[in-house]
Amino acid sequence: xxxxxxxxxxxLVALTGGCASAPPTTSQxxxxxxxxxxxxxxxxxxxxxxxxxxxxxGPALTGDIQIGGRPDFSGPVxxxxxxxxxxxxxxxxxxxxxxxxxxxxxxxxxxxxxxxxLQRVK
Numbered sequence: 001x002x003x004x005x006x007x008x009x010x011x012l013v014a015l016t017g018g019c020a021s022a023p024p025t026t027s028q029x030x031x032x033x034x035x036x037x038x039x040x041x042x043x044x045x046x047x048x049x050x051x052x053x054x055x056x057x058g059p060a061l062t063g064d065i066q067i068g069g070r071p072d073f074s075g076p077v078x079x080x081x082x083x084x085x086x087x088x089x090x091x092x093x094x095x096x097x098x099x100x101x102x103x104x105x106x107x108x109x110x111x112x113x114x115x116x117x118l119q120r121v122k
Contacts, residue, residue: 028083030059033102036121041067043114052107052118056081061088065097065111073097073112 037052048070054063054077061079065088073095079088084103089096097116100109105120 030081030083031102032056033061033081033086033107033120037107037118038121039107039116039118041070041111041114041116043112048114050111050116050118052077061086065090067111070112 034054034056037054038050040050041048048068050065050067052063052065054061059080059082061081062077064074064076066074073090075094076091077088077097078091079086079097081087081102084101086100086102086107086109087098088100095112097111098109100107100116105122107116107118109116
């Protein structure tokens with residue numbers, strides 16, 4: 001009986017010891033991207049001005065985007081920022097700006113099938 005308990009205790013220590021040695025997870029810090037961003041879409045032979053205004057609370061984003069000549073990709077937006085990844089969608093449910101990247105004072109991505117480049121207004 002004593003040997004059985006000793007074996008079970010040994011197995012328990014071995015199993016829990018492996019969990020304790022797992023490497024810590026690291027996440028990228030959430031950058032503050034609140035404010036006004038201006039730039040535009042650059043398509044095949046055409047361009048359209050764009051303005052994005054964002055309010056950030058933690059990783060959550062709300063605001064609005066206006067893309068010249070594209071009312072289908074303009075209006076209120078909501079989304080999240082996770083490290084350098086920015087995901088925004090029109091709150092109307094009509095469209096998504098998809099995954100964009102923020103690097104310093106620039107946001108790049110795609111909207112309406114064209115490259116979107118925005119610069120923070122200081």
